[in-house]
Amino acid sequence: MYCAQCGHNNDDSARFCSGCGVSLGTQPMAAGMAAGTGAAVTSVSASLRDAGFWYRLLAFVIDMIILTLITVVVAVPLGFALGASMAASGATGQEINLVAEGMGNLLSLLLGWFYYTVFESSKWQSTPGKRMLGLRVTDMDGNRIGFGRANGRYWSKILSALLLFIGYLMIAFTRRKQGLHDMIASTLVVRQS
Structure with missing residues (x-):
């Protein structure tokens, strides 16, 4: 063809x-x-084209704003309830702060995992930020990815970040505009042109 x-x-x-x-x-x-x-x-x-670095960066910023709002809405009531129950049991302010910080970090990690994995494996094939820009996450043949592949893609982003964000910068320089996490999960981010 x-x-x-x-x-x-x-x-x-x-x-x-x-x-x-x-x-x-x-x-x-x-x-x-x-x-x-x-x-x-x-x-x-x-037609669909591989989404470039700047489109993906803007989608990431939009998603971070949305995810931060979701995290605050969930974490603040939980934090107050946890702090009140710990204070009632005689915990010190330092202990409450330590537990609240750990709970906040765990909650942020779990909400981020759930947000990216569920949205990217859904019928939308994208997070709300990607969807606003017309981006979709696909496998190498242009098909919708499953929950397992979306899960692998999400956790691979940690490696992309740990390598001084070089895994993300690869998007700007690879032929198919893939980051390290895309290569590991065999995925593409495409946009309608």
Whole structure:
């Protein structure tokens, strides 16, 4: 199958062009292309492209704002209830602060895991921040990812961050705009162009 974007000849089973990365499933088949002549295409339908670094960074910022609001709404009432119960049992202020900090960190980690994993494996295929920008998380063939792959992608982000965020910076320099966590989970982040 020839790509309507760049004219590259791909396997008939390919979902994305190996030459330019455009989704082959949304492209019209031109008359010359169907016969295998490789003729240029004059009209290209809306297609998916690999989402670049800046789109993904903006989606991350939006998601962090949303996730922070969710965490505050959940953590503040729990923190007050925990602090009140600990104070009633005779705990010191330092003990209450220590437990509250640990609970806040655990809650943030669990809410972040749940937020990213559930949204990216849902029918949306994206978090609310990604969805606002028209981004979707797919497997290498453009299909929806399952909960297990979304889970692996989320925990792989820790490795991307631990390596001085080089795992994230890779998005700007790799051919398919993949970060280290995308490569580990065999995923792509694509956008409608």
